[in-house]
Amino acid sequence: MLKLIGATLILLAATVGGWLKARQFADRPRQIRELILALQRLATEISYGVTPLPDALSKTGEPLREPLRTMFKQAAASMLPPSGRTARESLHEAIERAWRHTAMKAPEQDTMMQLAYSLGTSDRADQMRHIELAAQQLKHEEASALADQARYEKMSRSLGLLIGALIVILIY
Numbered sequence: 001m002l003k004l005i006g007a008t009l010i011l012l013a014a015t016v017g018g019w020l021k022a023r024q025f026a027d028r029p030r031q032i033r034e035l036i037l038a039l040q041r042l043a044t045e046i047s048y049g050v051t052p053l054p055d056a057l058s059k060t061g062e063p064l065r066e067p068l069r070t071m072f073k074q075a076a077a078s079m080l081p082p083s084g085r086t087a088r089e090s091l092h093e094a095i096e097r098a099w100r101h102t103a104m105k106a107p108e109q110d111t112m113m114q115l116a117y118s119l120g121t122s123d124r125a126d127q128m129r130h131i132e133l134a135a136q137q138l139k140h141e142e143a144s145a146l147a148d149q150a151r152y153e154k155m156s157r158s159l160g161l162l163i164g165a166l167i168v169i170l171i172y
Contacts, residue, residue, distance in 0.1 A: 018160015
């Protein structure tokens with residue numbers, strides 16, 4: 001009886017692990033798409049709304065899901081007068097804090113870090129060009145993420161179950 005319970009727990013744990021990995025493959029394209037839309041909203045706030053960067057980041061972050069909401073809100077908050085950090089410093093810190101909670105990978109993070117270097121340091125037209133460039137780079141990464149999702153999502157689910165079954169067979 002105890003062996004059966006142990007085997008069931010091992011099988012269940014491996015299956016859940018496979019499903020969690022598959023969920024990461026599904027979440028990555030969705031989060032990249034959400035980040036692209038957020039950058040488009042930020043561009044609109046900067047160009048048409050003529051909104052200061054801290055306010056534009058805060059407004060951009062409001063409709064987003066976690067962890068992207070936190071990333072934009074933290075960047076905006078650290079630019080406000082008590083701390084008074086530059087846009088680059090605050091964005092870098094917010095990206096580093098929030099990134100480990102996302103399903104996105106290093107290329108997306110590098111794109112956002114490059115964008116952080118240019119935000120707040122140039123005129124509005126130049127910032128718009130940098131935001132558009134970042135959005136284009138993220139679109140390429142989204143295509144790659146969709147290909148990875150199609151290739152690996154179902155395999156991860158199946159592999160979790162099969163690895164659990166292999167462990168149970170090897171143990172017993």
